[in-house]
Amino acid sequence: DAKTTQPTSMDCAEGRAANLPCNHSTISGNEYVYWYRQIHSQGPQYIIHGLKNNETNEMASLIITEDRKSSTLILPHATLRDTAVYYCIVRGNQGGKLIFGQGTELSVKP
Amino acid sequence: DVKVTQSSRYLVKRTGEKVFLECVQDMDHENMFWYRQDPGLGLRLIYFSYDVKMKEKGDIPEGYSVSREKKERFSLILESASTNQTSMYLCASSLLQGGRATNEKLFFGSGTQLSVL
Numbered sequence: 001d002a003k004t005t006q007p008t009s010m011d012c013a014e015g016r017a018a019n020l021p022c023n024h025s026t027i028s029g030n031e032y033v034y035w036y037r038q039i040h041s042q043g044p045q046y047i048i049h050g051l052k053n054n055e056t057n058e059m060a061s062l063i064i065t066e067d068r069k070s071s072t073l074i075l076p077h078a079t080l081r082d083t084a085v086y087y088c089i090v091r092g093n094q095g096g097k098l099i100f101g102q103g104t105e106l107s108v109k110p
Numbered sequence: 111d112v113k114v115t116q117s118s119r120y121l122v123k124r125t126g127e128k129v130f131l132e133c134v135q136d137m138d139h140e141n142m143f144w145y146r147q148d149p150g151l152g153l154r155l156i157y158f159s160y161d162v163k164m165k166e167k168g169d170i171p172e173g174y175s176v177s178r179e180k181k182e183r184f185s186l187i188l189e190s191a192s193t194n195q196t197s198m199y200l201c202a203s204s205l206l207q208g209g210r211a212t213n214e215k216l217f218f219g220s221g222t223q224l225s226v227l
Binding site for chain 2: 036041042043044045046049087091098099100101102103
């Protein structure tokens with residue numbers, strides 16, 4: 001499975017869009033990009049995933065570059081409750097292993 | 111909503127004890143996983159299972175075993191607990207879609223903080 005690189009931490013003002021980048025330059029054609037987040041003292045929570053096209057759901061939007069070497073998770077109107085560690089994961093189809101890296105610690109500030 | 115329930119939120123055990131961590135999911139998911147989470151190391155996969163009585167090693171299986179006698183239950187066993195197994199343990203489950211397809215969402219429990227003294 002491809003490795004991902006994310007910034008260690010980011011800040012965002014409440015009500016503004018939070019844009020979390022992820023590099024996955026070694027991604028292969030059949031690998032999906034997944035995003036999870038983990039709020040303090042809770043288990044990780046699925047946010048969104050995609051293959052090639054941009055995706056949007058009730059939680060966030062996922063923008064994947066045309067060459068698929070990077071992606072951005074967008075929280076359109078961040079709230080204090082969005083403060084969490086956000087994990088970008090690239091996963092192949094060789095089995096059930098979902099490898100979590102260090103993630104980005106997002107702090108949403110009033 | 112999928113519910114993944116871990117039997118204990120906090121657990122304190124002594125070195126050498128046999129420890130059972132239980133996980134139950136209520137959505138008929140085929141796949142179940144055990145991770146441990148440590149500061150600075152992120153989540154690391156210990157074992158996973160695709161079906162009843164089936165198990166596969168993850169990245170750090172040493173010192174652990176698992177049991178999947180029923181589809182909804184996946185147990186993590188520490189045969190002889192050691193202090194380096196003090197950690198947050200997270201169980202997860204997912205629905206097998208189209209075989210081992212890539213579009214798979216994991217649902218996690220709230221975790222068990224295990225302290226081995």
